[in-house]
Amino acid sequence: TVPPPAAAPSPATGAPPAAVSTPAAAQPSAAATPTPATASFTAEAALRQLAAKWEVQLAPGEACQEAAKRNLRCWQTKGGLAEIRRLNRPVIIKLRDDPAQPQTVLLTAISAGKATLVTSSGTETVAFEALEQRFDGSFTTFWRAPRSWREEVTQGDKGPDVDWLARRLAQINGVKKPRENQPLAGETLRYLREFQSAQGLKADGVAGPKTFIRLSQPGTLTEPRLLAAAGK
CATH class of the missing domain: 3.90.70.10 (Cysteine proteinases)
Structure with a gap:
């Protein structure tokens, strides 16, 4: 008689299971790391x-x-x-x-x-x-801001802010200081428009914050500056 085929050997008791290969997690490259944001003020x-x-x-x-x-x-x-x-x-x-x-x-x-x-x-x-x-x-x-400053002054306005404006324009143009409490008109209005045009502003004779800020720059007014002393 032919003997029956031998049974396949059973796995050894306690043998560890075969390891399953897992691809390693991709590591971000240095180029992909975002630059830290600049620390912000409130x-x-x-x-x-x-x-x-x-x-x-x-x-x-x-x-x-x-x-x-x-x-x-x-x-x-x-x-x-x-x-x-x-x-x-x-x-x-x-x-x-x-x-x-x-x-x-x-x-x-x-x-x-x-x-x-x-x-x-x-x-x-x-x-x-x-x-x-x-x-x-x-x-x-x-x-x-000048004393009693308004959001803007325009032709015909009077007051301390107009007086300040007139004095600064007279100083810049090297002319005699005008009398106080005069309306924004005539020569002062012309100087204002010329100044605005030279500064790249809208030369409409209406003075708002941007015009007053530019007027405060010439001369010896003490304010913090952004540019180096050489003006670069």
């Missing part, structure tokens, strides 16, 4: 830091209201870095490193193609061209 903290550049320590409370008590006016607008250079004063800007949450920082200096930023964690220097790519276009600054 809006109020940024305003207080900016006020310090004007050597003003704001009391507790809403920053712009407290600044107004010290004759510093908040002015918020949109414009390019070229506009900020023309204004020539430190500003609060927003960076779009994270589009969902723009970072609020101070731009305090521009020199030799570099920009100095003050963040909530310190100071950093970046290339001006790189800053142009990161800047979202909005900025806030302070300016010192």
